[in-house]
Amino acid sequence: MTRRLLIRATGAARPGQLAGLGQAMARSGARLLDINQSVTFGMVSLEALVGLDRESDLESALSAAGDTLGLEIQAIQVSAEDYQRWSVQASEPRLILTLLAPHLPAGILAEVGALTAEHGLTVELIHRLSGREPLDGGVPRDHHTQGACVECWLRGEEVDLDALREKALALGAMHGVDIAIQEDSIWRRHRRLVCFDMDSTLIKAEVIDELARRHGVYDEVAEITERAMRGELDFQQSFRERMAKLKGLDEAVLAEIADTLPMMDGVERLMYHLKRLGYRTVILSGGFTYFARHLQEKLGFDEVHANELLIENGKVTGEVREPILDANRKAALLREIAEREGLTLEQTIAVGDGANDLKMLATAGLGIAFRAKPLVRSQARQSISTLGIDAVLYLMGYRQVDLEDERR
Numbered sequence: 001m002t003r004r005l006l007i008r009a010t011g012a013a014r015p016g017q018l019a020g021l022g023q024a025m026a027r028s029g030a031r032l033l034d035i036n037q038s039v040t041f042g043m044v045s046l047e048a049l050v051g052l053d054r055e056s057d058l059e060s061a062l063s064a065a066g067d068t069l070g071l072e073i074q075a076i077q078v079s080a081e082d083y084q085r086w087s088v089q090a091s092e093p094r095l096i097l098t099l100l101a102p103h104l105p106a107g108i109l110a111e112v113g114a115l116t117a118e119h120g121l122t123v124e125l126i127h128r129l130s131g132r133e134p135l136d137g138g139v140p141r142d143h144h145t146q147g148a149c150v151e152c153w154l155r156g157e158e159v160d161l162d163a164l165r166e167k168a169l170a171l172g173a174m175h176g177v178d179i180a181i182q183e184d185s186i187w188r189r190h191r192r193l194v195c196f197d198m199d200s201t202l203i204k205a206e207v208i209d210e211l212a213r214r215h216g217v218y219d220e221v222a223e224i225t226e227r228a229m230r231g232e233l234d235f236q237q238s239f240r241e242r243m244a245k246l247k248g249l250d251e252a253v254l255a256e257i258a259d260t261l262p263m264m265d266g267v268e269r270l271m272y273h274l275k276r277l278g279y280r281t282v283i284l285s286g287g288f289t290y291f292a293r294h295l296q297e298k299l300g301f302d303e304v305h306a307n308e309l310l311i312e313n314g315k316v317t318g319e320v321r322e323p324i325l326d327a328n329r330k331a332a333l334l335r336e337i338a339e340r341e342g343l344t345l346e347q348t349i350a351v352g353d354g355a356n357d358l359k360m361l362a363t364a365g366l367g368i369a370f371r372a373k374p375l376v377r378s379q380a381r382q383s384i385s386t387l388g389i390d391a392v393l394y395l396m397g398y399r400q401v402d403l404e405d406e407r408r
Contacts, residue, residue, distance in 0.1 A: 004077070009045075024061040096154075098152075112171070115168065125153040130399075182395070187344070191396065
């Protein structure tokens, strides 16, 4: 009859410990069923689940090995019922919960633990994706490591994912922490297409507002925007009305604004790594191709799709070339590009901030609302508000150590 033991070894880490424990288990005829090891501040923690099909004195062998290796070792009997329960749990779907913030308060762990327990989820693993905080607790000299990110692996069955995300969003808002929850899959580290909104996502501006300001019609354009936000106008109506206010704007103003567009925090770093890692990057914007192409030249996007301003005799006509790129068109373009590139939708990512982006975010395998209004955050599956746009790399599963070859 098979006997199962959970071997737990702890102590100061030093070379040769795994070899010594492995030899003790091998001499006793143990079969390795599972193993996990970690080292934190020089202290090792190893757990191994083993099966024994014949009588052996594994416990004594491990005790002797522990004395030699400087390890405290426990051997815990695992019943058939506990082993069956563990096997069933290991086959349940895995969720990835990610915590992101400039600094993570310790109390968030207790609240996240209570939230996951409420939904019948077991925390299987917790590890840090971000770089280490400086010893003095200040801001890192290398801004690329600014911010903290911890990833938790969860398992459970029949989880109400929408309810869990809603509670996580409220909990994160209380603590100034982004809490993202996504289903784990083989696609998580194998997505290939990333589509971005432009205004207030890749840049810290709404270009149409800047154009209106330069043309002296900002208040009129803002009033139309407000009517659209109240639901009195749809996107296409509001867009045409705002465009009409720009009639007669000098073409030279476009170049002046393009040269001074403020880049979103972390966008250069994000684009560097996406290109280095082989992702196809696309701008899908309800803004204007003139400015999208400017970003394409500066940051290296593979393609851009936006609204094309019509200009005659050096002046903006107040119209754009049809069709207008609205929410439906954004989602449709994401699908078309994925199909053209031979990708499934699960291999796509979309990032945006406005209601006009929600259909695109819902279509993508990973949809992220970035620094969005509360309504958009509540409807999107994932959101980031506390860090720069390069935090998208964390939701893709990359660790700071994965990115350490970046330019200095």
